[in-house]
Amino acid sequence: MCGYCFEGYYLSGWQNGNYDASRIDSEGLVLGEDGFVAMGLVEYTGGDESQARELMNRFPEFALTPWVIMKIHQQSPLSDDAVRWVDAAYARQAVVRQQPESYWYSHKDEYPRLDSFYHYARMGNWASLVSLPLLDEAERFLLDIFSHCTYEIKEGKPDGEMFILPSLYRNKLSDVFKAAPLEVFLATELLIQFRSESWVLPMTISVDVEVFFISYFPGWRRIVANHVFGNESSDIIETIGNILPLNTLKGLFLRHQNDKQRVSLLTHFVESRVSDDQVNPAELLAEMKNSAIF
Helix, strand or coil: CHHHHHHHHHHCCEECCEECHHHCCHHHHCCHHHHHHHHCHHHHHHCCHHHHHHHHHHCCCCCCHHHHHHHHHHHCCCCHHHHHHHHHHHHHHHHHHCCCCCCHHHCHHHCHHHHHHHHHCCCCCHHHHCCHHHHHHHHHHHHHHCCCCCEEEEECCCCCCEEEEECCECCCHHHHHHHCHHHHHHHHHHHHHHCCCCCHHHHHHCCCECCCCCCCHHHHHHHHHHHHHHHCCHHHHHHHHCCCCHHHHHHHHHHCCCCHHHHHHHHHHHHCCCCCCCCCHHHHHHHHHCCCCC
């Protein structure tokens, strides 16, 4: 599962709640631009216009770049020419998507509403394109990605409430995330914006899968986890927080380092960990408690 070994390097670009790729540890550069875009680009979603323009100049041909800039725009409105850049990038991806050799071309008939949405979606028209059947289809698409799961069902609380805790397995997820990252992120964004408490979001990020080198999955999981921690019930957050890998929790801590309430919540989950494949719980806990806001 070498891909997870690199995740922490891309998180090293954070400092005092701000992200800058120039601060990434040198070990994280061995995968080149492809590795950074897959595993680190999502950290710029909290950036500003100057960073958006940097991404336009450095990564104009990568499918995920317009989505990241769109997320920046949601928090800090961009200039009209930046919006036009994103719309043009989405239009280019719509052309790529219709090429017979593309991943989506062979699957578009399974998701006709998503296919239409992908074709017409631009920065300012999402609300006019959304429907309940489209959101249902977005959920089905994400669930289909995880369709070869092996699940272990465990009791979550004394009252008998059940929650799905998936076991480790090999499935087609990595292939989809590598071949069609923009499609996965856009379907996810539909749910984040228009069905924010969809049960599909916490369920899918609770799945741990094999990731080899370059993969969009760890970054996607951090983005969805960030949404879940801000929108779901305390019971769901408690369950998810206890099973997410520490690199995911570390990414949330670095993003919200100036949010005392969020840091306190994340510290609660790290304190209960004995071990983790990639992160030393004691070292992460010390870093969190030494943060200026704690």
